[in-house]
Every structure is written in structure tokens, then in C-alpha cells.
Amino acid sequence: MKLFRYELRKLLLNKRSIIFIALLTLFYLGIGIGNSIFTFQEDSSFSEYSMLADKVTGPLDETVASSCSTNIDQLMKIFGSEHSVKRRSAKDSNTKLDFEYTQFANRVNAYYNGTSNDDKEDPTGIEPLKAKLKELEDAGKTDTYQYKKLDKRLNKMLALGAPEFENVVLWNTLYEGWNGLLILFLLFIPLAFLISSVFTKEVSTGMDNLILSSVKGRTAMVFAKLGAASICCVVVTFLYFIATFVGNFLPYMSLKGATASVRSLNFMSGATFDMSILSFALLTVLWVLLAALVFTAIITLISSLLKNHATVFGLSILVLLLGIVFEALGSSIVEKVQLIVDFCFTNTISVSTMFGGIASYNILGFSVPYWLLCIVVFLVLAIVSAIALIRQQHHRTIA
């Protein structure tokens, strides 16, 4: 325990690290504020929007949907793209409602009829699912993996029911800031910078000579450093989420929508589970923390293998961006390494990818959700990293 406290001191509880983390937290707060402050501009306000939204909260109202859609279509003709219309909607509460309600109507339509991007063999809407299942039943394929998967999906969607409209505009904004790519650059890269020196510091100071020739220098030291790195990871991750959360809601001083269904969020319409948005936010934090801890174990291993902080940091960034690197090489490459790409940090830290869709894997005839398999992969990576780290430290020498 004592050794762990010293390692924590070296990595986190020193002047340099504390100043770095304090500045990082202020930066995150600024990011949070900057992300949400432009959601309502000029003539619009959150309170006005909330009054309008409360009137139409609940199941889809076809009349309202039609009116909103007409207004949005007119704006599309003027501004040309959905993105531009969205920006315009920030300046007027009524337009904001038109935009949000139209998005909602599209989600309800997708619930019943699927989307144009759907794979015909793997549909998502109620009607296409029923049609596909009937087709499989007629072909006598009720014992196949595909039938079981689709049947399970249909039952879940019927149990959940169609999405309902809720005032979750601030939560949508929050999750725009909590998207995978931003988390990668704003959280994981600073984390890599902080943790990369966990072993390289001993090389640069020459302390490796003393550590490796001491009683606790081989095994106890590994656990102490891993523990310190993990605490560092937890602290920075929590600060990231707390600061961006506070920043997001601070301009409006309202958590309206916290108890709404997670399926109200734009990217979660395809989710096959339900919980409150606040619970989902907690799940998001825990999920990213899990990914960050696995990443921490990997960086710690890399740090023990190399001598130089900058090299470890560079290699850690490469590990982070592996998915992006593969995708840049083209789809033919991606197809060959699809499994690696699926479980790269670029994909696994994105909660929309993990929980917002229908992705699953056929494992011995069972449909295993993407997120569940991801947990297994995380555990394997963490255990392998820890074992490799212990072995590395046992055999470590001064070259």
C-alpha cells in the first residue's frame, strides 16, 4: 500500500500533474459550455422551447408532425441541408420544435418501417421484421440463427413500443459533445500523455537501477504502478464527464429530460432496451471508464517496454487511432481486419455504436450483442496486458 502511495504521488499527486489536470478540467468545462450555449440563440430560449415541447410530449401526433414537416421542408428549400436548417432552428423556438418533432416523426417511422440503409436480411422496422420472419417461416427456417435473432428483436421492439416525444434537446447536445471521436481526442490523448511516463520516468532518472535491485522492484512495483495509473485514469475520466456535463447544463440551469426514455435521444432510436437518460448517462461514464482502464493497462505495458516518454506517447496514440488508420487504408483492407476494426478504441468508446444499434455477433449459434462481446475483449486485453507487464518487469534489465 505504501509503495502504491508513492507511485500515485509520482504520477498524479505532484505539482506538475495537478496543474495539468486543473487546466484540463477548465478546458473541459469550456468545451461543455461551448457545446451547448449556441443551442438557443437570438429570439429563442430554452424556457420558451420547453413550453412548446410540453404541449406535444407523448406519442406521435400526426397533425403536429405533418405541420412541422411542412415547415422544415420549406426551410430545406431555402437553406439546402439538414445541418443548415438545424443551425437556423437555434434562432427561433418554434423552428426548433419543428425540427425536433420532424426528427422524432422520422424515428417513429423508422420504428415501424425501418430505414433506407437497412440490410434486407437484417431489417429493423416492425413491418419489415414481420415480413422477413414470415418469409423464413414459409421456407421452414425457424431453427436458424437468423430467425431466432430477428424474432428476439421483434419481440423486444414490440415490448418497448413506439418512441414518444420528450424534451431532451439539452441531452442531445450533451451527447453530441460526448461522441466517440471527441472523447478520443479530449480524454484519451491527455490520459496517454499523463500515464506514458509511469515506467519511462524510472529510466530517465536512472532510478531503474535501484528499483530493479530492490526487494519490491519486480512484482510489487508492477501492481503499485498499475494501481496508480488506474487511479489517474479514473480521476481524469470523472473530471472529463463532470466538467463537460456541468458545462453543458450550466447556461440553462435545467436537467429537463433526465427521466425521459433513452430512446428519445436522436442516436438511440434503434436501441433494443429502455432506461432513463440519466441512467444512460451514468452507463456512458462507466462504459468509457472501462475502456479507459483497458487503455491504461495497455499504455502501462508499452511504457515498461520502452525507454522514452515521447515514444510511448506516440505509440499509445497509434493504438488509439488504429481504427481510423485502417479505415483510411480503404474498405478492402477493412474487410480483412473487420474484427480488429470493430474492437478498436475508435469504435468501442462510442456509446452510440455500442448501444444505439442492432449489431451482434453469431457466437456458437447465439446472438451476442456487440457491447457484451466488447466487454469480453476488454477483459482479455486487460488481463493479457497485466500478465505481460508482470513478465516484462521480472525480466527487465538496464540495456
Added chain:
Amino acid sequence: MKLEIKDLGKHFGKKQVLSGVNLTIENGVYGLLGPNGAGKTTLIRMLAGVITPDAGEIFMNGTSKKNCGVNYYNKIGYLPQDVDFYHDFTGLEYLRYIATLKNIPDEKVGDKITHLVDQVNLTNDIHRKCVKYSGGMKKRLGIAQALLNDPEILILDEPTAGLDPYERIKFRNIISSFSKDRTVILSTHIVSDISNISKSIIMVKDKTTCPMTSADEMITKIEDYVWEVELPIQQLISFQNNHIISNIRTVDDVAYLRVVDREKPAAHAFHIDPDLEDAYLYEFNIK
């Protein structure tokens, strides 16, 4: 305490640094002598357990180092050649950290540190941050950490580099008093450190160690090979290029040279009493 080294060898890539090292070391001070790149630090690091040998084995009281496990490190105190410190640690925090690494019980740490800090004359500076220490103070702190666990074998790599003459004398006294029932292995270029306190000298030459000798034996070996030569200063450079000179003293336009050579270096040269530095020059420069 008996340390036996049998056929120890180490290579880095294709370069063989040491091979066939055989030594038996018991209580007393052993000086490790050799030029830069001879393999002294490599040998010391293998003894300290920081480097794994590629050949041979080390035995402590008859038990192989591999089988000793962590007990081996319990008995070792090591001061490496180059150690920096964690800049935001004070001297006291640093020693407490080392005590933790060495698994010294909490109840013993306080008294040990107080005693050692006094011995190395750091009492007034122990609460200052290590980044503010001078080179000599860092060296003294390093010596203190090496002695923390009361080791049976103390391994010191260039321990007096950076210390002023008074500190070097004090250090030698610490080592002498420490070595009564223990083993000290001291690697240094400062020949006077070895001559004053070493029981035996281990020379590292041609990638291995020579049979153990002593300062007296080394000096006796070259008693006919040390000369004094008087030269005009203008001839100094050409003479230097052709002879091994251990000291030059100039008075007006005349240079008085102390030369190590088997043959008489000049017609007017005459014998003088050799010292250990002469012996070092002889061993490592004359084939």
C-alpha cells in the same frame, strides 16, 4: 558472507562485454579497477541484479542467485554510477521511498534514516527538495540509500565522483567502518580511494577479470619501471607521444616527467618509487 562468481559473461548484441569472470569475494573492501568501457559497470550491474548474465552464475553463501529469490536483494546495497532523483521529493521522502522499496519495517525506518543522514552530513538539508541538491549532496544521499537496509554486500559504482577531498575522506572512513564484517565492492577511477581502504584489487581487462591482487603487489611488480626524466619544455609534446607519463611538473622552461616504462626512457632517467597510479597505468597501457 561469501559471493562466488563462476564463468560470468555478458554480451550486448554482437558485442561481448565480459566473459569468463571467476571471482570469490568474502568480507572486506574490494576495488574494481579498469579503464572506461572495460566492463566494470556491467559486472557491478550483474552483481546488483539489474542485468541478467548471459553465461555463468552468481552464488551467495553457496546458493545460486536464482534460487535466493528476493533474499538476494535483501542483502544488497547498491549505489549506481548515475542516479538522478525525483525532483519534487525531498531527501527525506526519497529515503523513505527507498526504504519502502527495500521492505524495511516502518518502526525501524525513522531511526535508520536519522543515523544515516547524520553520517553523510545531510541533516540540515534533508527536508529540501532533491532538485536543489548539489552534485556532492546527491552523491551523499545516494550513499545513504545504499546503506538503508544494512546490507551485507555493498556495491558502489564511482561513489566519490563529485565529492570534495574532505567528503571523500569522510566517505572512506564510513566504508572502512562498514566493511568490518561485510563485503564492499567499489568501482572507481580514483586510485587513491582504492589504495587507502581496499583489501584486494580486481582488475577488469580484456573483457574479463584478472586474478585478484593487492595495491602492494601491483606496486611491487613495477618497482623497476618508474622513472623521472628531465626535459626542455620544447621536447615535451614529442616525448609525450612516445611514452606513458603519469605526472608532469614544470619549473621555468624545464619539465620533470614521471614515466612508466620497462626500458629506460632517456639516458639521464633515474628510478623513483612507484605508486598505485603508476601501477594502474602500467597494467592498462603497457602490453
